[in-house]
Amino acid sequence: MSDKKNYSLSEEMCYDLADFFKNFDDATRIKILYALFQREMCVSELVNELDMNQSAISHQLRVLRQSDLVKFRKEGKTAVYSLDDSHVATLLEMGIEHIRHKNGYEEE
């Protein structure tokens, strides 16, 4: 791993990073990722769990798929989705920590 950084990010890396973080900039995708962090789920389970339009969920799953944050397998008619990146949970936790700190909760 990098010991302590080179001094500039390539233009391309900046755009790639922005695209990566775009996955987390929408509440629906956060909910999907968090739900899948609990356990793998098929589309209709997510639809019920998040109480949202099936089309909206599918569109967002496609976004997450294209960024390799989730993967899926077909089981008959259903598609079972699960997380495909070990960093998702850590990222979410860091976000949560930032918000708690910002709002003045040092403790649970």
Added chain:
Amino acid sequence: MSDKKNYSLSEEMCYDLADFFKNFDDATRIKILYALFQREMCVSELVNELDMNQSAISHQLRVLRQSDLVKFRKEGKTAVYSLDDSHVATLLEMGIEHIRHKNGYEEE
């Protein structure tokens, strides 16, 4: 710290998280954050460093300020900005790792 999670995020937390990650979903803000990770800089230094319009930089600094990701102090006419969140570097590193992994670089 949380030992291992409660099973759902509040609606509000989801939106707060999305807002937090919005800070990282734009290449300009990534560049600003990365530059400030190297060292604190005033606005005109950022303008030169990133070769961008002063207005664009100021607008983005405001976004980052409002999310408490950067802070600044006034020194005469200039405003010296610096990072205000210890997680920024780690977040960026995790993004970089994800991209390298996705693109098949396991090593540097």
Added chain:
DNA sequence: TCCATATATGCACATATATTCATATGAACA
């Protein structure tokens, strides 16, 4: 006070994107 410099900000515009609707695809099964 007048001017130059540094930064911030309102407005307008262009682009990105989240959602819904309608429909397509595809699997299971009668």
Added chain:
DNA sequence: TGTTCATATGAATATATGTGCATATATGGA
């Protein structure tokens, strides 16, 4: 083959947002 169920996707629309221009604010100096 025809039907139903699960999911995906294209088109349309509404909303969000990044940027540049013009200008405002504030500081230091002549």
